[in-house]
Amino acid sequence: MKIDVISIFPEYLAALELSLIGKARTSGLLDLTVHNLRDWTTDKHRTVDDTPAGGGAGMVMRADVWGAALDDVLGAAADADADEGANGDVEAGATEEGPVLLIPTPTGRVFDQRMAEELAGEDHLVFACGRYEGIDARVAEKFSERVRVVEFSIGDYVLNGGEVAALVAIEAIGRLSPGVVGNPESLIEESHGAAGLLEYPVYTRPTSWRGADIPDVLLSGDHARITRWRRRKALARTAKRRPDMLIDRAEPLTMEDKLAL
């Protein structure tokens, strides 16, 4: 998978050089490049913003600078002439092929595990990280004529820019890409994974700690019993913390599940 990130704070994405994502980059599993938006400015002050049309507080990021950057980073997919068919007709509209342009914004579709799974199957993702009061709306509008554009939020709170949202999305997507996470098993039982429940509590040595012991069942070696115990714990935790996850389930609860609630 190829990922490009464009930002005026490229150093914000340095965290992606660490740990599993960092290893995936070194091993070539993940081809990740971070670009500085200011490299596409043409004035000596490398200006990327201007005052909001219609007035209002703050500044807005300019469409011309973003357009130049995205033309380069999205490559052929964004070029107007690349869409001309044999007879010169311009095929309008984004295709299911080609890169996906991901734009973090407080007003976007809320990113979740399902969205991570959808995007993990893509070949090329381009993240446009805005700052100030956001990016000129014509950028998403014009590029959606050429490529798939996804405006996404990572939750109902306001950040100062898109970089943190890009970090969250890249980590959630990157770890689903084949080979990035050592043990694919660990992806199955996750809180928002296949089971659709919050995950069960985990324990490890020391067996006894400040008077609190590991539950006996986990030391029993009886794996069928351990699996049942974990399922019951996951259900109880989900019922208590996220009852919404128990409604309209992809996998209906079994009778044993319901008795455990």
Ligand SMILES: Nc1cc(-c2ccc3ccn(Cc4ccc(CN5CCCCC5)cc4)c3c2)n[nH]1
């Ligand atoms: N999940 C989530 C993602 C983001 C996010 C993502 C990308 C950017 C780029 C800039 N900011 C800051 C910012 C601040 C305040 C506003 C409000 N808006 C301004 C214009 C007039 C109407 C009101 C918008 C953008 C961003 C914030 N926050 N939270």
